[in-house]
Amino acid sequence: MAERFGGYQNEIYLQGLAGTTPALSTDLTALEESAAAVLTPEALGYVAGGAGAGATMRANREAFDRWKIVPRMLTGATDRDLTTTLFGAELPAPVLLAPVGVQSIVHPDGELATARAAAGMGLPMILSTASTRTIEQVAEANGDGPRWFQLYWPNDQDVTASILERAHKAGYTTLVVTLDTWSLAWRPRDLDRAYLPFIRNEGTAIAMSDPAFRARLAKTPEDDAATAILQWVGMFTGTDHSWDQLVVLRELWDGPIVLKGIQHVDDARRAADAGMNGVVVSNHGGRQVDGALGALEALPGIAQAVGDQLEVLFDSGVRTGSDVIKALALGAKAVLLGRPFVYGLALGGEDGVRHVLRSLLADLDLTLALAGHRTAAALTPSALVRG
Numbered sequence: 001m002a003e004r005f006g007g008y009q010n011e012i013y014l015q016g017l018a019g020t021t022p023a024l025s026t027d028l029t030a031l032e033e034s035a036a037a038v039l040t041p042e043a044l045g046y047v048a049g050g051a052g053a054g055a056t057m058r059a060n061r062e063a064f065d066r067w068k069i070v071p072r073m074l075t076g077a078t079d080r081d082l083t084t085t086l087f088g089a090e091l092p093a094p095v096l097l098a099p100v101g102v103q104s105i106v107h108p109d110g111e112l113a114t115a116r117a118a119a120g121m122g123l124p125m126i127l128s129t130a131s132t133r134t135i136e137q138v139a140e141a142n143g144d145g146p147r148w149f150q151l152y153w154p155n156d157q158d159v160t161a162s163i164l165e166r167a168h169k170a171g172y173t174t175l176v177v178t179l180d181t182w183s184l185a186w187r188p189r190d191l192d193r194a195y196l197p198f199i200r201n202e203g204t205a206i207a208m209s210d211p212a213f214r215a216r217l218a219k220t221p222e223d224d225a226a227t228a229i230l231q232w233v234g235m236f237t238g239t240d241h242s243w244d245q246l247v248v249l250r251e252l253w254d255g256p257i258v259l260k261g262i263q264h265v266d267d268a269r270r271a272a273d274a275g276m277n278g279v280v281v282s283n284h285g286g287r288q289v290d291g292a293l294g295a296l297e298a299l300p301g302i303a304q305a306v307g308d309q310l311e312v313l314f315d316s317g318v319r320t321g322s323d324v325i326k327a328l329a330l331g332a333k334a335v336l337l338g339r340p341f342v343y344g345l346a347l348g349g350e351d352g353v354r355h356v357l358r359s360l361l362a363d364l365d366l367t368l369a370l371a372g373h374r375t376a377a378a379l380t381p382s383a384l385v386r387g
């Protein structure tokens with residue numbers, strides 16, 4: 001039988017009888033404010049901030065607000081089944097942990113805590129190229145959990161090949177290639193503090209531990225960190241790639257490939273033409289192009305155009321169970337959760353991430369039921385109206 005995620009609600013109320021309340025809010029939109037009290041201004045700005053004036057971050061939330069759920073009654077939604085299948089693997093719910101770099105700036109356990117919490121829930125963690133732990137360390141913490149690897153595509157093919165080989169060996173099954181961040185956007189909250197984690201050697205663990213990258217250096221990173229860091233930053237940012245180069249990644253990766261950062265129907269079609277297996281409709285949480293469309297606005301057209309050829313995933317602005325329902329109804333097969341789990345990590349390490357995931361899934365389960373639906377897969381646009 002499928003797991004009853006809504007049971008977290010009873011668990012919390014019953015703990016109340018013993019005088020206990022949740023350590024972190026169950027309102028995931030409130031966590032940024034709580035995290036502000038424990039994070040350095042630099043770390044908070046890096047996580048919460050976006051490109052330019054923040055218009056795209058606002059657009060992401062406004063796009064969700066424009067769609068309304070229309071609840072249906074007496075549909076027999078007592079027993080729900082949130083399971084879904086992605087690339088042949090069954091997931092307990094249509095939720096993955098988005099790739100988020102430099103997690104040590106919010107909690108000393110960083111990606112290891114996230115990997116443990118994700119594994120405990122059976123939800124895929126997508127490890128960022130900008131991790132503060134190595135590919136192998138995170139795999140060990142993740143154990144038998146499902147894990148995917150996100151690539152910031154280096155402009156050096158040997159280094160790319162080496163990183164992908166390590167990820168494959170360490171049990172990461174699916175490759176997510178992020179296309180929207182080949183160069184860093186204008187991010188005033190970071191610029192005003194002259195704060196970029198990478199040049200402080202945060203989020204460089206994968207490169208610094210990579211044999212092909214190290215072979216490029218005149219001196220080891222241990223002997224000359226500054227030169228190594230600058231070389232790596234120049235390798236993974238600053239170079240745009242082209243559609244015809246995807247064939248190289250196809251040769252280097254023997255498994256599903258998902259392109260992240262797709263916002264135009266034609267780009268989604270090109271992904272299908274290039275033999276890719278999925279896309280993440282995403283604007284990187286409004287961190288790249290200020291004044292861009294809300295990611296959810298792009299979803300229905302893309303799902304309609306390529307949903308029968310590719311797995312269509314979604315992120316940017318997902319905060320509640322109802323957000324997940326809206327994204328699924330508009331054609332996403334699953335969503336990636338971003339900032340909320342990072343705030344959970346900041347506030348409570350592994351337990352904090354687990355609380356955020358359990359809260360989201362409980363909210364999803366209960367809202368799905370009360371809207372009159374039994375499975376996530378049964379959601380179609382007819383579950384919504386545009387208001």
Ligand SMILES: Cc1cc2nc3c(=O)[nH]c(=O)nc-3n(C[C@H](O)[C@H](O)[C@H](O)COP(=O)(O)O)c2cc1C
Pocket residue numbers: 046047048098099100101102128129130150178260282283284285286315316317318337338339340342
């Ligand atoms: C602090 C932070 C770091 C991120 N690092 C990465 C990364 O290394 N690779 C990547 O593909 N996306 C990265 N993202 C983008 C997320 O994967 C995801 O697209 C975004 O968080 C979705 O927006 P939301 O968190 O507002 O829902 C990062 C996002 C944040 C907030």
